[in-house]
Amino acid sequence: MEAANAAATTVVRGAWVLSMDPARELLRDGAVAFDAGGEILAVGPWEELRERFSGAEVVGDGNGIVLPGFVNCHTHLTEGLITGMGETASLWEWFDRVVEPAGRVTTREDVRVGTKLKGAEMLLSGITTVNDMSCHRNLGSLASLGAADGLVEMGLRGIVSFGAENLYDGAPGEDVFMAEHEALADRLSSEPLVGFRLGIGTILGVSDELMTRSVAACAEHGWGVHTHLAEVREEVTESRHRYAGRTTIEHSAHVGLLDHEVIAGHCIWCGEHDLSLLAAKDVAVAHSPVANMILASGVCPVPRLRREGVRVGIGTDGAASNDNQDMFGAVKAAALLQKVHHLRADAITAIDVMRMATIEGARALGLDREVGSLVAGKRADVTLLDGNTPELAAIHDPWQQVVYCATSRCVSHVWVDGAPRVADGRLAQQELREIVVEGREQAIDLAERAALGGESVLTGGEGRAFPASAREETVGVV
Numbered sequence: 001m002e003a004a005n006a007a008a009t010t011v012v013r014g015a016w017v018l019s020m021d022p023a024r025e026l027l028r029d030g031a032v033a034f035d036a037g038g039e040i041l042a043v044g045p046w047e048e049l050r051e052r053f054s055g056a057e058v059v060g061d062g063n064g065i066v067l068p069g070f071v072n073c074h075t076h077l078t079e080g081l082i083t084g085m086g087e088t089a090s091l092w093e094w095f096d097r098v099v100e101p102a103g104r105v106t107t108r109e110d111v112r113v114g115t116k117l118k119g120a121e122m123l124l125s126g127i128t129t130v131n132d133m134s135c136h137r138n139l140g141s142l143a144s145l146g147a148a149d150g151l152v153e154m155g156l157r158g159i160v161s162f163g164a165e166n167l168y169d170g171a172p173g174e175d176v177f178m179a180e181h182e183a184l185a186d187r188l189s190s191e192p193l194v195g196f197r198l199g200i201g202t203i204l205g206v207s208d209e210l211m212t213r214s215v216a217a218c219a220e221h222g223w224g225v226h227t228h229l230a231e232v233r234e235e236v237t238e239s240r241h242r243y244a245g246r247t248t249i250e251h252s253a254h255v256g257l258l259d260h261e262v263i264a265g266h267c268i269w270c271g272e273h274d275l276s277l278l279a280a281k282d283v284a285v286a287h288s289p290v291a292n293m294i295l296a297s298g299v300c301p302v303p304r305l306r307r308e309g310v311r312v313g314i315g316t317d318g319a320a321s322n323d324n325q326d327m328f329g330a331v332k333a334a335a336l337l338q339k340v341h342h343l344r345a346d347a348i349t350a351i352d353v354m355r356m357a358t359i360e361g362a363r364a365l366g367l368d369r370e371v372g373s374l375v376a377g378k379r380a381d382v383t384l385l386d387g388n389t390p391e392l393a394a395i396h397d398p399w400q401q402v403v404y405c406a407t408s409r410c411v412s413h414v415w416v417d418g419a420p421r422v423a424d425g426r427l428a429q430q431e432l433r434e435i436v437v438e439g440r441e442q443a444i445d446l447a448e449r450a451a452l453g454g455e456s457v458l459t460g461g462e463g464r465a466f467p468a469s470a471r472e473e474t475v476g477v478v
Contacts, residue, residue, distance in 0.1 A: 008036040009056035012384050012413070013046050014066035016398040020359040020373035026398065032066055034380035038418025043374050059413055063387030065398055065406075067354075068374050069128025069157075069414060070327040070383070071361030074226075074265045074286030074315025076163070077147040078106055078134040080114020081443035083323040085455040085464070091232050091295045098320055102450040103137040108146040110446050111136075114319070115150025117439035120432055121325040122316075124425075125408035128157055128381040128416045131263065131286065131315070131365055133199045133226050135163035139176045144199075148187050151194050155421050155429060157381060159365060160184060161199030161226040166210050174210045181217065193417060200227040200257070203248040204238055215256045224261035224366065227252075229283075230274060231266040232297050249274040258283055263364055265315065267305070268298040275301075275308055284311040284364035287356070289333040291317030299341045302334070302356075303348060313361030314353065328407050331357050335403055350403040379417050386412035386425070 010033070017030035021043070031049040033041045033056065042049055046062065060066065082102045086094040111134060122130060130151070134144035144162035151158045162184050164177040181198050188196045198218055200206055206214070218225060229249050230236065236247050243251040250273065252258050258281040267278065267285045278285065287300045305312050314334050316325045331353050338348040362372025371381045385392060391405045414422035421428055427435075444458045453461040 009041065009053050010034055010415075010418075011049055011053050011056045011058050012066050012382055013058060013060035013062050014064045014384065015062055015387055015395060016065045017043065017374065018065060018067040018354065018398060018402070019043050019375065020068055020355065021375045029062065030066065031060075032374050032380075032382055034382070034415070034418050036418060038380045040374060040376050040378050040380050042376055060384055061388070063392075064412060065385040065387065065392065065395070065402060066374070067126075067383050067385070067402065068358045068372055069381035069416065070126045070331075070357050071313060071365065071367075071372060072122060072127045072130040072316050072325070072327060072330075073263065073284075073313030073361045073364055074288050074317055075118075075130060075132050075325065076135055076318030076320070077115040077118055077132045077150065078103070078111050078136050078143060079318040079320035080118040081110060081439065081446050082320045082452070085320065085452070087294065089295070091297055092234065094295060094321065098452070098455055099135070100137065101452060102446060103135060105449040106136040106138050106143045106446065107141050108143050108149070110442060111143050111146025112149040112153075113146075113438055113442040115147045116154055116430075116435050118319050118325045119150055119154035119156055120427060120430065120435050122156065122327070123154065123414055123421050123427065124411055125326045125328055126383040126385070126411045126414060127325070127327050128383070128414060128421075129362065129365070129367065129371055130156055130158040131226065132158060132160045133163040133201070133265075134160060135165070135199075135201050137168065137171075139172050139180070142180055142183050144180060144184050145187050148184065148191070148194055152191060155193070155416050155419055157193045157371065157416055159195045159197050159226070160188060161197040163199040163201035163226070164210065164214070165201035165205030166207055167205050174207070174213055177210055178213055178217065181214075185221070185223070197224040197226045197263075200225065202228050202231075202235070203252055204235060204242070211255055211257070215260070218260040225257060225263070227257075227262065227264050229264040229267050230269040233269050236269045247271065247274055249277055253277050253281060261366060263313075265317070266292065266297065266300060268292065268300050270301060275304065278305070278310050279308040282311070284313065286313050286315040286364065287334060288315040288317035288322070288330070289337045290330055291321040293333065293337065294323070295321060299337060302338055303342075306352075311360060311364040312356055313364035314357045326408050327357065331403055350397075350399040353403055354399055380415055381417065382413075382415045383411060384413040385410045
């Protein structure tokens with residue numbers, strides 16, 4: 001027995017441990033030990049750890065899979081209450097129909113409640129770290145702070161930014177946008193698990209003055225940046241017209257934004273010079289395959305980016321553009337999309353996407369010294385998948401089993417910083433029913449305030465669920 005306080009140690013056992021540590025990435029019949037303070041003490045063979053920590057609490061029967069908590073590199077928690085609308089719209093149409101009307105009336109309480117709802121979904125799909133960009137147009141409400149509130153309540157690790165954009169009718173002055181960045185940074189300054197980045201919603205969405213002030217603030221405070229780059233083809237065209245022939249990636253470099261630590265969502269429509277800039281400036285990319293498919297935005301050149309040395313993680317994207325926060329769906333889509341796009345089964349592998357969903361995602365966020373792999377000395381963000389489920393009953397290849405077979409139903413236990421957040425497939429510290437009921441009531445209220453009756457049935461109307469054309473087309477269908 002190694003330590004006198006072994007009772008405060010937890011050992012998580014699995015048929016397989018996917019440590020994501022390059023020195024020993026895969027262990028058969030392995031285990032992970034961590035203490036009550038949330039530090040990983042050891043990773044190794046089960047028999048060795050059982051003897052070494054003989055008085056510890058043991059979780060897992062040896063049939064499941066132990067892995068680091070997933071790292072969700074890109075989402076929008078301000079969308080937590082406006083899911084499942086706008087499927088026939090491209091990005092800019094979807095924004096006008098769904099996100100903009102809600103964003104004008106979204107409050108801090110809306111975002112807090114929506115974040116708890118989506119936070120529960122993330123935990124139950126094995127996510128322990130999330131990188132959020134909260135976007136809204138209800139300036140003065142400090143709505144983005146609701147994401148910080150909700151993540152702290154749920155015990156998730158994360159980073160929150162306010163996705164500022166001011167090029168719209170009725171937008172207040174730049175001071176108001178900078179004030180929300182500063183308020184969010186202050187709100188998070190003492191939080192041990194949730195950090196801050198400055199958010200720029202889109203390059204095309206901010207004035208030259210706001211961009212200049214944002215870059216200066218990053219230099220002054222040492223802030224990192226969360227933004228979107230090269231998401232849709234229209235963005236490239238508009239950028240070249242506006243910025244003397246420069247793409248949004250080239251313009252970001254021109255104004256000095258890429259001189260700071262940047263993670264950018266999407267990076268789909270990249271030219272050769274764009275790719276060179278991303279690599280040279282060490283910009284991290286958050287790949288969100290499900291949202292890219294729903295909005296018909298395009299396919300991120302993930303294999304090329306990784307060959308160029310660009311850090312690439314996987315994101316669910318926003319709750320209204322995915323339209324869930326299930327990491328298993330995002331991970332599987334990341335693999336399948338590249339295979340069908342390149343018409344090559346070996347375009348990307350299960351090991352590749354698992355690295356992107358864990359250690360490479362942590363590296364993309366600058367958190368890889370703390371999380372992303374199961375290594376002694378790191379923080380204990382750990383997920384255990386139940387091997388006694390139909391999906392994992394016969395594990396022929398643990399990498400492929402997680403990527404192509406597993407679902408959120410397989411998640412048995414989740415620890416964030418050593419604290420139990422999911423136990424036996426249920427939230428450990430929260431009552432899921434209460435979160436759902438509160439979320440439903442708040443979503444109805446938000447839909448009514450945003451006048452989303454043309455999209456949502458929650459307001460009592462037909463939304464787009466009962467269009468006349470659909471009723472006519474289904475007549476006589478057997």
